[in-house]
Amino acid sequence: MSTTEGAPVDLEDGEAGGSIEGRSPWRLAWERLRRDRVAIVSFVIIVIIVLVAILAPLVASITGHGVDTQYRANGLTPDGLPKPPSGEFLFGTDDLGRDILVRIAYGARISLLVGVVATLITVGIGVIVGLAAGYFGGVVDTILARLVDVVLSFPFLLFAIALVSITGPSLKVAIIAISAFSWASVARIVRGQVLSLREREFVQAARSLGASDSRIMFVDVLPNVLAPVIVYTTLLIPTVIVVEATLSFLGLGVPPPTPTWGGMLNEAISYYQVAWWFIVFPGAALVITTLAFNLLGDGVRDAFDPGSDRLINAGKGD
Structure with a gap:
């Protein structure tokens, strides 16, 4: 603890002497995140996977295999x-003689596309519903909260099967099926945050100045709930990737011959005893991708809430 002109000033991270500069919560979170080696390594792995997906045609060109x-x-x-x-097929071939390495690279495109697009749609819907429910309260909150309860209680797989039976399997159907059920969890998180913020002084001040409800919601309240939304978004992407792989594995996702990791695992079921590479490499790609996103999400969560681990450890010690 140091003082400047009689006012106490906290020194953080061992900064003693010299000028003291105030730092926003966002900057503090970034500084904690960049010191998290696991999160940084996970981010590098994710970047590599994204590059492989983007450069999938180049991978096919280098190997000479379509x-x-x-x-x-x-x-x-x-x-x-x-x-x-072998030297000709680095990851081996599948039951039709296709190059597994090339198909994994193209499959990464589907997994990442569905993961990112479905997550963005999910978060967008969830944030809007959660903001409206938490800010307006009353009848609006009751109706939207019950809608969230209905969505969370409806069996997702049953809906996916019904939707595919009507429209047929496709990339668009997979994104719609995932987004239609994932937004409710985001809405519940945002609603809880907004309920604790709507009576704060800065919201009351904005109302007294004549600001519209939409401006208060999206300019004053939303920035204060972005941290948990960002954390949840980072953790939602790997969940969506696994769900897409599950749908493709069950024949409810992207139809063949478009390569997907879940579809490749389905094709490998009959050959895992005689062709281990057929199931190991697509499975490893799925595990590494989801693990990297989860570890990065944990790092982002700890960066925004550095006291969470201390609280957990303290609870264990009681």
């Missing part, structure tokens, strides 16, 4: 089984 090209002459054994990893 994503849907079947190399039955040199991609299958004389018994018609997939070939193991």
Whole structure:
């Protein structure tokens, strides 16, 4: 603790002497995040995966193998089984003689596209519903809260099966099915935050100055709930990726021959005893991607709420 002109000033992170500069919560969160080695490594892995997805055509060009090209002459054994990893096929081939490495690269496009797009739609709907429910309260809050309860109680897989049976499997249907049920959790989080903010002094001051409800909601209140929304968004992306893989595995996602990690796992079921690479490499791609996003999300959460671990550890010690 130091004083400047009689006023106490806290010194953080061992900063002693010299000028003391105030730092916003966002800057403090960034400084904590960049010191988190696990989060940084996870971010680097995610960047690599994104680059692989973007450069999937380049991967196909370097290997000389098309994503849907079947190399039955040199991609299958004389018994018609997939070939193991080799200099020609680095990750081996699948049951049709296609290059697994190329298909994993293209499959990353689907997983990341669905993960990001469905998450953005989910968060957008959830934030709007949560803001309206928490800010207006009363009848609006009751109606929207009951709607959230209904969505959370409806079986997601049943809805996905019904939707696919009507429209047929496609990328668009997968995004709609995931977004239609994921927004409710975001809305509940935002609603709880807004309920604790709507009677604060800065909101009352904005009302007294004649600000409109929409301006107060999106200019004054929303920035104060962005931190938990960002944390939840980071943790939601891997969940959506797993859900998309599950839908594709069950035949409810993107239809073949478009490569998806879930679809590749489904194709490998009959061959895992004789072609381990067929199931290991797509499975590893899915696990590494979701793990990297989860670890990054944990780092973002700890950056915004550095006391959470201390509270948990303190509880364990009681």
